Amino acid sequence: MWGIELRRSGDISLTRQIYQSLKEQITRGYILSGEALPSTRELAKQLGVSRNTVCEAYEMLLAEGDVVSSQGSPTRVAEGVCVDLPPHAEPMETLTPSTPPIRANFQTGQPDLRHFPRFQWSQLLRKAYEEMPLDQFGYTGPEGLPKLREEIAAWLFRSKGLTVRSQDIFITAGATQALHLISEMLCHRAKGIIIEDPCHMGMLRVLRSKEVTVYPVPVDEHGLQTEQLEPWNAGAIYVTPSHQFPLGGILPANRRAVLIRFARENHLYIIEDDYDSEFRYCGEPVAPLYAMDPQRVIYVGTFSKILFPALRVGYAVLPPTLHRQWKYLRTHTDVQSPPFEQAALAEYLGSRKLDRHVQKMRRLYGERRKLLLSLLKDTFGTGWRPWGDAAGLHIALAFQGFYFDQEFIQRSKQAGIFCTSVDDHSICKGRHLDKLLLGYGHLEPDEIRKGISLLYELMNGHT
Amino acid sequence: MWGIELRRSGDISLTRQIYQSLKEQITRGYILSGEALPSTRELAKQLGVSRNTVCEAYEMLLAEGDVVSSQGSPTRVAEGVCVDLPPHAEPMETLTPSTPPIRANFQTGQPDLRHFPRFQWSQLLRKAYEEMPLDQFGYTGPEGLPKLREEIAAWLFRSKGLTVRSQDIFITAGATQALHLISEMLCHRAKGIIIEDPCHMGMLRVLRSKEVTVYPVPVDEHGLQTEQLEPWNAGAIYVTPSHQFPLGGILPANRRAVLIRFARENHLYIIEDDYDSEFRYCGEPVAPLYAMDPQRVIYVGTFSKILFPALRVGYAVLPPTLHRQWKYLRTHTDVQSPPFEQAALAEYLGSRKLDRHVQKMRRLYGERRKLLLSLLKDTFGTGWRPWGDAAGLHIALAFQGFYFDQEFIQRSKQAGIFCTSVDDHSICKGRHLDKLLLGYGHLEPDEIRKGISLLYELMNGHT
Incomplete structure (x- = not known):
């Protein structure tokens, strides 16, 4: 009916x-403008429902203007309400060519989630939730929880000797968001950005998605080649001085001095991305560039690598000149971060459990690195060398006489080996074709062993 | 020493x-380039520490290039490593002029947090955390948890009759982020956006922070005046058809048809912001525009108003043509949302507890709205009228012979009354000077009573 x-x-x-x-x-x-609908009494009878049920439906149509009604005359379809529905689009099948299962996963930037203190964290989250004052379930501002900002300041002091005021620390949904917001702030109105080449592809894609002009500066085993800096029309320089990504160099003191002077002379901000320097296997963490000029350097850190990526908590240390703009931008990007993870992390930092976790993981990752290097030596003999400082969750390796081009990467995928080359991360292609990146932090000894053996087979044409 | x-x-x-x-x-x-540091043995003795301790410190300096060392000669300070530290900036005191304490808070868009099922939610979060597979502590993609996307699709069907494919639903960190990403996608390369005037100031600021050109179209009591649409150089039209913000109108069916036709002819996407239509006090929720053309309308929803703002979970329903670009942008904006709140919300939806919570709150907010209107009648007599549909957490009121300009808003602040005017939300100023906005959802009956009485005193010059 x-x-x-x-x-x-x-x-x-x-x-x-x-x-x-x-x-x-x-x-x-199907029912045309001006056509009368049945009376509510009639339709209710036909459908076997109460008249009230039909009246409510008619009122909804009336409220939305589909129908018009006046005292004493039937309810009629309003004018101009017909729209032909477009044919529903075919469901998009994402047909990806079948890739073989992964037998060795050398992806970079992956912490070992199996060693994450899951139970401890569960208790912290629960406590954080239960003790959260009611007003913090509402909007609490773009800066982040004051308690977490204080704990991060204390932690930066005891782990890296940095003196940072808690009010300069702004919590973010991870380092990517920090870099996204910073480039929004500093690289608009045709201002470009100076970046390391090779660099983290993710960062490059953040910039490219904003159509920011990128000025690449080559990197050698000591990091950014500061003598190649030129006063381009840029708003910022993006660097990874504690552990260059992906080549692993520590920026030496003289280059740091040049960099700071360059930034001052050209009125640029330096974005210092300290993505994994907690995991340094000889000596203690490198002193951040930030300490040299807190008015000029924006320090970006993350807990994705220390704890787990899905936590989505990072931070940016900003000079006061940028506070207002940052708050405005964050408010109108995604308002704020949820407070529960922040409160749990504050507690984890305050109780020093994070320090102990970092220590434990540093030992573990250090052993894996050692194993990887000794296996490489046993398997490949000479003809290869590691690049960069003994730090982080990945390593860059140069192999004499090999070229890790796109064809190789495709071939390795077919062999079930997931890895990237330094060339993948290069803006100016072809300079680092002899270098491969192996992420090892997330791999158990057996997985490392199997991976290296598969890699050897692939590189020596046995697959 | x-x-x-x-x-x-x-x-x-x-x-x-x-x-x-x-x-x-x-x-x-203070120690110049070329100058020798004391031997490790000597310094260790002077400081009363083990020689190893000093050796490690020297190795750190060496690794960072502050000093150089060669076999047999003392460790010396490297060249070019001195930088004058700039004077540390004065701490910025944010001196805000003293404002009197708030006695009545008529802020819009505030759900009542006191009625949020906190204990229930705590159990859900805990369960979500404990049952979370380990790989979801890592990176899991920009789309959001599949389970939550499915539950939102089911909920949109049962609450609004919308047929939405779960793979078209993308989880966001709230509606603001959805709007931010959508405008990044659709309004770059000098494409502007058509928006309602008056509109939500937050949305306007999102657009202004991106320097997007805004084409305002006036709103009357039925929402967007579609006859005033012109084919500007725009990438999208932003509308609130279910409950226009701030005036409260429901876009009638004939205007909906005009809007859809206009968007098709001019190859525009329509952004439908359905920010609070769950709370409609007569009849059921209005049918979203999305149903009329899922290829052309992007539907944006949020759980900030239904549950609590700090949850930071919203979503956008996107046509398949925009999926790829969305995933790229989200990945390079803040990667993904944390999974725990998502899993808890999926469970809350799946168990229908959310439906019951919405019902309960709708009743509560409806009673508050009724009380507010009856108090206004008792207090102000005639000479005022409410605007828009009986829905949402706020109401727009027109008062004959009153002008709610900046001077009034300042005066109300001084009297301890927090409220905004429709003019505050207008792009073209002066058209709605007679209209005031009162948010009531978060106010207990006594707070509403006190607020209205204070407002009356203020408007009649007793303060």
Whole structure:
């Protein structure tokens, strides 16, 4: 009746079913403008429902202007309400060519989640939730929880000797968001950015998605080649001085001095991305560039590598000149971070459990690095050398006489080996074709062993 | 000794203290380039520490290039490593003029947090955390948890009759982020956006922060005046058809048809912001525009108003043509949302507890709205009228012969009344000067009573 088929067992109220059915017919032009709907009494009888149910449906149509009604005359379809529904698009099947299962995963930037103190963290989260004051379930501002900002300041002091005021620390949803917001702040109005080449592809993609002009500066085993800096029309320089990504160099003191002077002379901000320097296997963490000029350097850190990526908590240390703009931008980007993870992390830092976790993981990752290097030596003999400082969750390796081009990477995928080359991360292609990147932090000894053996087979043409 | 003062009880290791102290003196130029450091044996003796401690500090300086060393000769300060430290900036005191305490808070868009099922939610979060597969502590992609996307699709069907494919639903960190990403996608390369005037100031600021050109179209009591649409150079139209913000109108069916046709003819996407239509006090929720053309309309929803703002979970329903670009942008904006809140919300939806919570809150907010209107009638008599549909957490009121300009808003602040005017939300100023906005959702009956009485005193010059 009237094209209305009621399902009485479903989730949807009868009123809504009547309303939807009529609405659809009106929109599709099955009931034309000016045409009268049946009286509510009549339709209720036909459908076997209460008159009230039909009245409500008609009121909804009336409120939305699909129908018009005046005292004493029937309810009629309004003018100009018909729209032909477009054919529903075919579901997009994402047909990816079948790739063989991964047998060795040398992806970079992956912490070992199996060693994450899951139970401890569960208790902290629960406590954080239960003790959270009610007003913090509402909007609490773009800066982040004051307690977490204080704990990060204390931690930066005891782990890296940095003196940072907590009010200069702004919590973010991870380092990527920090870099996204900073480049929004500093690289608009045709201002470009100076970056290391090779660099982290993710960072490069953040910049490219904003159509920011990129000025690449080559990197050698000591990091950014500061003698190649030129006063381009840039708003910032992006660097990874504690552990260059991906080549692993520590920026030496003389280059640091040049960099700071260059930034001052050209009125640029330096973005210092300290993505994994907690994991340094000889000596203690490198002193951040930030200490040399807190007015000029924006320090970016993350807990994705220390704890787990899905935590989505990072931070940026900003000079006061940028506070106001940052708060405005963050508010209008995604308002703020959720408070529970922040409170749990504050507690984890305050109790020094994070320090102990870092220590434990540093030992573990250090052993894996050692194993990887000794296996490489045993398997490949000479003809290869590691690049960069003994730090982080990955290593760059140069192999004499090998070229890790796109064809190799494709071939390795077919062999079930997931790895990237330094060339993948290069803006100016071809300079680092002899270098491969192996992420090892997340791999158990057996996985490392198997991976190296598979890699050897691939590189020596046995697959 | 050498300007090194060791604190043996602190958090910082002796090695790090030695390293930092020397580093600072080198950077500041107190120890000059070429100058020799004391031998490790000598310094260890002077400081009363083990030689190993000093050796490690020297190795750190060496690794960072502050000093150079060659077999048999003393460790010397490297060339070009001195930088004058700039004077540390004065702490910025944010001196805000003293504002009187708030006695009545009519802020819009505030759900009542006191009625949020906190204990229930705590259990859900805990369960979500404990049952979370380990790989979801890592990176899991920009789309959001599949389970939550499915539950939102089911909920959109049962609450609004929308047929949405779960793979078209993309989880966001709230509606603001959805709008931010959508405008990044659609309004770059000099493409502007058509928006309602008045509109939500937050949305306007999102657009202004991106320097997107805005084409305002006036709103009357039925929402966007579609007859005033012109084919500007725009990439999208932003509308709130279910409950226009701030005036409260429901876009009638004939205007909906015009809007859809306009968007098709001009190859525009329509952004439908359905920010609070769950709370409609007569009849059921209005049918979203999305149903009329899923290829052309992007539907944006949020759980900030239904549950609590700090949850930071919203979503956008996107046509397949925009999936790829969305995933790229989200990945390079903040990667993904944390998974725990998502899993808890999926469970809350799946168990229908959210439906019951919405029902309960709708009743509560509806009663508050009724009380507010009856108090207004008792207090102000005639000479005022409410605007828009009976829905949402706020109401727009027109008062005959009153002008709610900036001077009034300032005066109300001084009287301890927090409210905004429609003019505050207008792009073209002066059209809606007679209209005030009162948010009531978060106010208990006594707070509403007190607020209205204070407002009356203010408007009639008794304060």
